[in-house]
Amino acid sequence: MISKVVSGLMGILFYRAQVFYFSEEERREFEKMYLIAATENTEVNYTSKYPKHRFIQYIAATKPVILHGSNNSEISEFEARRQTLYNGQIVNAVFGTKDGIWPLFYAVLDKKKVKGGIRNACLKVEGGSPHYFFSLNKETLDAGPWTTGMIYFLPGETFKRAGNGLVSFDEWVSETPVKPIAKVLVEPYDFLFLNSVSCHKDTESIVKSWLLYRLRTKGKNRKIRS
Template identity: 35%
Template sequence: MSVPTRGIALLLNAFGLPRLPLQVQSTGPQYDDLTERWLDASHGWQPPDDTATYLRWLATHRDVLFHGSQRADLDQLTPDRESGDSTAFGNQRAVFATDDPIWAMWFALLNRSPGYRSTRNGAWSVRGGHDRHYFFSVDSDQPDADLLTPGWLYVLPRSGFTRERPAAGLVQSGQWINPNPVRPIAHLPVSPTDFPFPNHVHRHTPRTGMLRTLWNRRRPT
């Protein structure tokens, strides 16, 4: 790992961001069997013991992406209007997806009912590193217990998507876009209990800058 890359990794660690390994190795034939029944033969979703670990394994071993939604009836995903994202890549008219199912799960579970105003979030890995660092924050009047609610995770074909380029050639987000409509391969229900970081959701206000939001999240929730 180069000196600049090592410095960025140390900075992410200084913020205290939760992290997970980028790849999940084989856990035996059960995940292969589940994938063959569900994705390849369309026999319906049968939840494994650990949905998050299975989906991370799927991201490692299949050429797929993920999209989170509160809707269960999306037969086709269509390009969204510009999202107001702070980056040019994230503010395009496109179908947005990620190679990280945990990040996609955040968008599936996030409760946007009255009281919710905005979210700041990210999933970042450093070139040559082995982990992905996560960040989740909301501007909301909702109690902590109401921030997450059941939603749906869509599995998409990776073909036709373009990956966001690494920032400064060093920091890779998990974000991908496709300017064309996309038909999902499958979708599955997810619940707050599937989300591995419920105690790492923090708060911000419109007056709080991004760096301050990241720094503030070092405080216990």
């Protein structure tokens, strides 16, 4: 009961992607492309007629992998680094997620053009679907901060969930170095919520950014391509 109430509140504040169902044709194509890339530890040669975000979602949902998005397309090994979890805890780890949408934000956001803070989240309510929030300040948005990037598929064996509870970020961490299994090139249009990135002031509280998120993105094209 509590989780349903919390999920309902999250649905008012944030966006939630549709549940994806994959045809047999999609599954065959996605399995074949991923198997070739994973066997050779190389980049996926994406030749499918289906949107690339569906491929990423499929691999995230069906394989024991963790996803990581980056502007850097030539990472051969991820090293543990000092970073901050969503709850403020400092860890020395490789970051990733099991979600197939959230890492696209990090892959196509040009870090060289970011001025000030990045505010974003993939929040999961226990037993429910993830909810998303993405916001940049005006200076960053005016700079045209989108670029090509890479989604890396990492082996999940050494990763553990960073947080638990009724509501938590879909963050996973590995305290040991990780070599990618495969990777796939992505463009800004592959990011489903590209047109649902809001604009915040760095001086405002994160709570205010959350409360105004849907209002600030109202009227934008938020259609999710199926």
